Amino acid sequence: DTGSAAAVPIDPRFDIAYVTPVTIGTPPQTLQLDFDTGSSDLWVFSSHTPTSQIRGQEIYTPDKSTTSKLLDGHTWSITYGDGSASRGNVYTDNFTVGGLAVASQAIQCAQQVSSSFTTEESIDGLLGLGFSTLNTVNPASQLTFFDNAKSKLGSPVFTADLKNKQAGTYDFGFIDKAKYTGEITYVPVNPDPGYWTFTSSGYAVGSGNFSGSPITGIADTGTSLVYLPTAIVTAYYRQVQGATNSRNYGGYVFPCSATLPPFTFGVGETKFTIPASYMSYAPVTDGSSTCFGGLQSSSGIGVNIWGDVALKAAFVVFNGANPPTLGWATK
Numbered sequence: 001d002t003g004s005a006a007a008v009p010i011d012p013r014f015d016i017a018y019v020t021p022v023t024i025g026t027p028p029q030t031l032q033l034d035f036d037t038g039s040s041d042l043w044v045f046s047s048h049t050p051t052s053q054i055r056g057q058e059i060y061t062p063d064k065s066t067t068s069k070l071l072d073g074h075t076w077s078i079t080y081g082d083g084s085a086s087r088g089n090v091y092t093d094n095f096t097v098g099g100l101a102v103a104s105q106a107i108q109c110a111q112q113v114s115s116s117f118t119t120e121e122s123i124d125g126l127l128g129l130g131f132s133t134l135n136t137v138n139p140a141s142q143l144t145f146f147d148n149a150k151s152k153l154g155s156p157v158f159t160a161d162l163k164n165k166q167a168g169t170y171d172f173g174f175i176d177k178a179k180y181t182g183e184i185t186y187v188p189v190n191p192d193p194g195y196w197t198f199t200s201s202g203y204a205v206g207s208g209n210f211s212g213s214p215i216t217g218i219a220d221t222g223t224s225l226v227y228l229p230t231a232i233v234t235a236y237y238r239q240v241q242g243a244t245n246s247r248n249y250g251g252y253v254f255p256c257s258a259t260l261p262p263f264t265f266g267v268g269e270t271k272f273t274i275p276a277s278y279m280s281y282a283p284v285t286d287g288s289s290t291c292f293g294g295l296q297s298s299s300g301i302g303v304n305i306w307g308d309v310a311l312k313a314a315f316v317v318f319n320g321a322n323p324p325t326l327g328w329a330t331k
C-alpha cells in the first residue's frame, strides 16, 4: 500500500507550520494535523476538549464513530519545544492518511491544551513521525501511524517535500522520482532517544567558502526555523546589514529591506542552498519593518534543529528500515 497527502502552509504569508488532512473513525471524520518528525504522539482536539479551549478547530468525537474503542486507563501529556502543551485520554480507531489505512491507530484525545494551541485555529492536532520510543502514553506507550503502517508499505519509508509558501506533499511507502533531481544522498540516523538525528557535513554563508565542520542535529518538520550553533549563526548575520541579536524578540532580527545571503549546508558530498528569501522568516509583528531571521541559535535548546526553513530546500526520505537512514536530494 501507499499514501500521499498535501502539506498545506497554515498561513499564506509565512511558513509557520503545515497541516495535512487525515480521517478518523467510521464514518470518517476529517481533521487537519501538523505532521511532526520531532515527536511521536498522535493527538487531536476532541469532544473531550473543553469548549473554552477550542477556537475553530475541527474535533474528533469518538462516540460518533462505530469503530472507536476507549483504551481504558491510558493517559498522555506532552510539551513541545516552544512550551506549548496538551494532555488527555486515548482511543483506538480506524485512521487514514492519503488513502493509506491503519486499523486500531491510537488516537490521543486532548482534555487540555495550552493557549498557543487554542489560538492556532488551523491546527486540529499533531501526528508524530518520530520514533515510537518518544510516545508519552502511560502505562503502555503507543506506536506512531508510520510504525503501524510500515508492514503494509512496499518500502518502509515516508518522504517530505515541503515547499515555500505553497502546498507540498508527504508520501508513504514510495519514493516519487518526479519530486527530486539528481541522486539521493543517504546518511546514517541515530534513533536514540527518538529523533531523526543525522550529521551534516558543514555549511557556507552566501558565496563564502564551505566550512567542513560536522553539525549533528535533528530533521524536524514540526519546527519552523533552523537552529544551529552560535558560531555559525553569528557568521551568517555578520553578512546582514543592521542585524542584531534582540533579547526583546528572542533572536536575530534585521531590517526587512536588508539583503540576505543564501545559506548552504552539506549532507555527505551534496550541498543544499537555502535561498535568501527563505532566510527572512516574518516581520516581528504584523506590518513591522523589522524581520525575524529563519536561522537562529541553538545554544538555548541543547540540540541543533533542521526545521522547515531547511527542509523546504530539499526532498527528504525518512527511511524506517533497520538501521534507519535519512535521504536528501535537491529539487
Ligand SMILES: O[C@H]1CN[C@@H](c2nc(-c3ccc(C(F)(F)F)cc3)no2)C1
Pocket (backbone or CB within 6 Å): 017, 034, 036, 037, 038, 039, 079, 080, 081, 082, 084, 116, 117, 118, 120, 123, 126, 220, 221, 222, 223
Ligand atoms: O517539540 C519539538 C518537536 N517538533 C517541534 C514542534 N513544535 C510543534 C508545535 C506545533 C504547534 C504549536 C502551536 F499551535 F503553536 F501551539 C506549537 C508547537 N510541533 O512540532 C518542536
